[in-house]
Amino acid sequence: MRTSLSAACISTCISLCITLGWLHVPVICAQEVTTSTPATGNSVSEASLPDDPSTSRFPVATPLPSTAGQKVIMESTTQTKTGALFTLDGDVSITTETYLIRADKITYDSDTGDVTAEGHLRVTGGPSQQTISASHGNFNLHTETGRFYDVIGSIGIRTGRKSTVYTVGNPFIFTGRLVVKTGPESFQIFDGTVTSCQLPNPDWRLSSAKFIVENGRATARNTFFRLLNVPVLYLPYVTHPVEAEQRQSGFMVPVFGQSSSKGFILGEEFFLVINRSMDLTVGAEYFSRRGFAQSATFHYKGPGLDFLTAHYSGLLDRGYTPTGGVYTNQGGEDFTVSGRKDVTEHTRAAVDMEYLSSYIYREAFTDNFNQAVASDISSFAYAVHEKNGVIAGLYLDRYQGLKRVASTTQTQQEVRIFHVPSVDLDLMERRIGASKLIFSAENSVATLKRVQSNFTSDISERIDVHPKLSLPLAAFGWDFRPSIGVRDTFYSHSRTPAPIPGATPVELSTSTNRALFEAEAEVRAPVLERTFDTSGFLQRFLGSSVKHTIEPTLKYRFATGVNDFSSILRFDVKDVVADTNEVEYGITQRLFLRPTKSHACGVGETPPEPGTECGGTREGFRWRIAQKRFFNENFGGVVPEPTYVTPVGQAAQPIIRRYVLDSTLDYSGVAFLTEPRGLSPILSEMQLSATEHLDIEWDMNYDTHAGKFTQSNTFVNYHSGNYFGGISHARLNAPGRFTTGTDTSGSGENCTATTTCTSPYSNFSQLRLLVGYGTPTKQGLSLAANVGLDLPHPLITAATTSPIGNTATAVQYATIQTGYNWNCCGFALEYRKFELGPVRNENVYRFNFTLANIGSAGNLRRAERLF
Template sequence: MIRLLHFRAGYLLLLLACALLPAGAAQVRVPAGRGIVQLEAKQQRREGSVFLADGEVDIRYETLRLRADHVEYDTATGEAAVRGHVRLDIENQHIEASEGRYNIRTGRGSFKNVRGSITVRRRPNPSVLISPNPFSFEAREVERLDQRTYEIHGAWVTVCDPDKPVWRFYAPRATIKLESQARLQGASFRLLGVPVFYLPYATVPLARRQRQSGFLLPQIGSSSRKGVTIGQALYWAPAEWMDMTLGAEYLSRRGVAQNVELRARPWENMRLSSTYFAVNDRGLRGPGGARVPQAGHQSNVSLDAYLPGGWRAVADINQLTSLKFRLAFAETFTEAVNSEVRSSAFVTNNFRGFSLSFSASNYKNFLSAVPETAVVLRAAPSARLSSVEQAPWRRWPVYFGFHASAEALYRSEPGLTTPTAVQRFEVAPRVTIPLRWGPWLGVMPTFTVRSTQYGAQLAGGTVVSQSLRRTTGELTVDVRPPSLARVWQRGETKWKHAVEPLFVYRYVRGVNAFGRFLRFDETDTLTDTNEIEYGVTQRFFRRWPGGAADEVVSWRVAQKHYFDPTFNGAIVPGQRNVFQALNSITPYAFADTPRRFSPVVSDLRVTPGGRYDAQLRMDIDPVRRKVTAVGTLIRIRPYRESFVTLAHFATSAVPALQPRSNQIRALVGYGEMNRLGLNGSFGFSYDINQRFLQNQIVQVSYNGRCCGLGFEYRRLALGPVRSENQFRVALLIANLGTFGSLRRQEKIFE
């Protein structure tokens, strides 16, 4: 009570002192709420509880600053009436007006003939052009309802320069929620002053994060096979951990396409995503005038979750109705030429050196689109238990491990179909004994006994439901001679050249009749073998002063020698042979006859860091005396944001092993789609053997500080199924999105 009396007495004395000040006093300080209102002006006087000030009036209170030519401030209510060159600044908010009223205590007020801005610090977003400009608005009248809300009447809003806006929205009424969004009712979007489209309801994000529910900007394009395309999508973010995009697109020559994208993270250790794309296709007219529909859909569900008890669940489920659908409606060349559909799901737990997992998988590889044929491989359900090498004795370097599995398998292909569930059980214990002779030689032999039981087998090319057992003895000896190294210094940079030889001997016996085993996965491609793999790897390392060493160049050269060229009868002359002993050295098939030597595999990688890196891989076949496979990849960033990517892939083996191919791909460009300034990119894929361009793409965009314009031309040449030209135009609106049909997942600046 005494403190309250002291406060009131001080307050009355302060008011009395202010009242006795002469009319020309420069500053007045008045208590208000939890702070002090400081009022400065050239002229001021007091009438009762009201201060009247004129001439460069400046009021400060906490984070608020209110300036005007004339101010009438009521100390009893905290209300300030302002006129002439009114300017209000509160944190990131700035308002200029001709007149208005503002209550310093409540934060409420109204202003007329307003120009204002709100500064928003936005996170970089690769999908949206981000402008550093503030959110600007002009209005006939603005009401400040509370600390976070403005009501605007007769509003113009933009993120461009308000004096020369390239684009802006007009709305009779708008509501601004700080750190959230601006809601526009009856919005009209105008480009260079010309009305472009009308929206009954629109939102402009003002939060640091760009997640706001609402309709996305429309997309428009043109295609020689789809006709004019017009699409619209709804983005819905009901919670911080979930969002969804629902879209539809009208294709004037084909029909209607639908797409759905869902993302969710219900808790920290779980991520879920799903996509769905479908087309109700009328079909293009064929040579006889009849329509040939290619309708279908594709979907994906991905899950990654860490569960209680050390369990982890992972799923990647994909579905595709037909290869014709993918060839007809895939947006990119890479997606269109992918003939595989993979699905897998598993739960696993790793504990004390053991791993237990339960899984299901499905693999489908389309062989042809018309007529549609495919190879289907399925393993569901599947249970696996394995262990890492563990030593039961401390003094003895003897390590034990094992692998065990039980699975139900299925295979279907033209001319061969197995029962729905072919059982396969396998147990494979192993012993590893690492040995070392001084610092110069290491030898690590591993002994494995593998027993596999099948519920069906092949007999004369026919599946027979008769069990088959395979028991093999396997020996692997890994010999690591000492590496040779030389270290030298040039200037302040240290260099190291290391030469690492490698010898691995493998011996497998017990498979015997390899042709009786059904092929489901790599487990079934085990054959008898007696082989040695030898090679050498050279590495160059560089260490900058005070930094870590990085690998600049690596070059691996390796080859296998087979002491048993027929692999105990597994080789079938005159046809493509693929099994573990062959494809563990190279993924390219090379054996159509008994072989004693594999191709020499050369893999050169140059990664100096910064602007350049390159890779050259070659298979040199000593039997055919030629290069049978070559792959080259070069990536260069010669100047600032410019980039060049060149790739060449070719195979020249006999047609019985795999089709010959010789393709070049190139991508040259500068910048990226949402970068300020001029950006461009050009890419193509050329088939040298067929002498035609498979894919061409040109994309150019120019972005200012508040908007940009993008153009794209794309051509896909996929044989009789699809030959298409696409033309797309996009208007990139800063902080909002893209009006047009250039989408993030389709862009090529990566």
């Protein structure tokens, strides 16, 4: 009870109940005291309290007058008071605006704020949610200082009746024979330990004669690091973070490992906190076989979506000489920067740029396979203003593409394209007055440059104006949208007209202008749908009902006016526009599944029980099939009939040439033409979500002209609880990147072994496998493995029965990882293999030992884990 229950009627009722034996309760006394700092007095006289409250037959509830200062609420079984000194006994609790103090017995001086407690002392509260459990101690409520004995304490943990809640990401737990609290957020721990693990048996802890906790960190000298209660490391000086939101500068845990190509690896990093929004990490690694590698990473996080991240890596390679080979140096530098700045509500700027000095450097030393084999680098920076349907932007771009890898018989071929800059002005679709006509426009002025091994252009200007007028119509469920537009593009420079690809291009200072008229019409029929009820065995997979929808599409496009395609320099998609007369037709089928149990969840809500879903339905299957019919089969003469060469002693054979046009650029996986044709490959995109745990996708192109699959990608992904797995297969069988080659069959597939045959075909088949158990945070064992295989796809030449190309399965990369997590520490071990031709054949052994709230030791980073 508190002082508000001091009314005479309530006291009389309680006294009567106890007298009659109807109520048996322990005597609980409650006081609410308002103190100043310090309190000047107390209006309650000693005579107003019972001489021996333990013999009182009713709880004491004495109201005290309020004075300025902190409110203190005292609750206990018995209470006595002498002047400003309160003596509380039996399940005592003192509550202030900041702290809650519990103990078996407490003496409290309301004038000085001193609290002396004995037996099961527990103090909780403070700005950082401190908890101190001790056998006895004293504490001053005004200065928030005190001494505590036989202590178990924590910062950042809130303990409830049924659970322990971590209020911060990295809790700080400590024990000590004596803890001296020197301020609200500072104290000293004598003969103690600190850890982030659950007591009483932490996985790791630091032990020292004295820890000093202040300014958001704990420091100590002559410290022992204990793992599973075994001392494993002596540290002359150590710091440990206390506040999760306050980062600390300092050296990171050293990195070390082993690699067959790098040798022994030893590295160190330093983390610098610049301010609340910025930090910098710099480091260096020593490779015993190659030399020194250096790195630096900068992070900035501003208000809203503003951010800036920069990363630099480099290697001073001493090089190596393979057996019977020549000296090879694979050193280089890689610098990336990305960021965004919202200037106003309608204006923002962004950057995503990379500088790579050598493709060989990245292929030889990156730990990411997809990055190691990437041959394109796109860098851009832009500023854009969007308001009232008008988009104005300033755009800078640099494209760097590796088209041919250097070898002993050929030089490296690389293309670099620059937009320095491009100024864009686009008008979003808007109605013209009260009519149904919709007007839009895309306009740009660009300064361009192209550099490649056999050609370097001067800086060229391009002005592109593209207005468009549309009229959307709808009736009886049908949607019809015809549109017309014109496109005028001016180029300050041109090139000598020649078939593409052909001889070495020659740039001309003569300007050229391309005027294009285009017309489009898109028709969408009403969606056909039907719902089927399921029963019996099918309900386990399809749910209670299935809705089947069919969505046919038809789109016609006509463009004319490109009379000088071969004289236009190539910089981006705007420069591959050609005459066309085509129609695209397709059909999309979907299956929507309704689970047996469904629930209509609100925003942010979760289903009420396992097995239910919000919304009641999900898309379980989607299959799109489409094809294009070209009525202008040579695209206004841009794609000529194939030319032939006649090798000595052989029949005439076609030269394979590739032509990239806007009609196929974003439509097919094989975005080029090799000869005039009336039909595009059949495009098929199929996705199946058979269950909540299984996803399947198959995308493919089937060329009816060549009678084969030119491209096929298959993906299967399974996940259930801690188990996961995946398989993917990629197949490409199409004309290659280069322009020369011979073919005796006429299909472009069988290349003769002559000097004129220079990679006429891109023909590969690759398989990826992934299987695993566990997660990075799962306690216990986790295991995962993946592998990338280059499958056999040999070609048989016409002149001989000897196969060429890949005749056996080759491993491109493989990884095996295993790990074990305890309560707050974990260990992971990895073997990784790279086999990337003559550039890289490496076996890497890596490990990682992680301590909660401390860091990681080793060279296996968290982002590179398979599980």
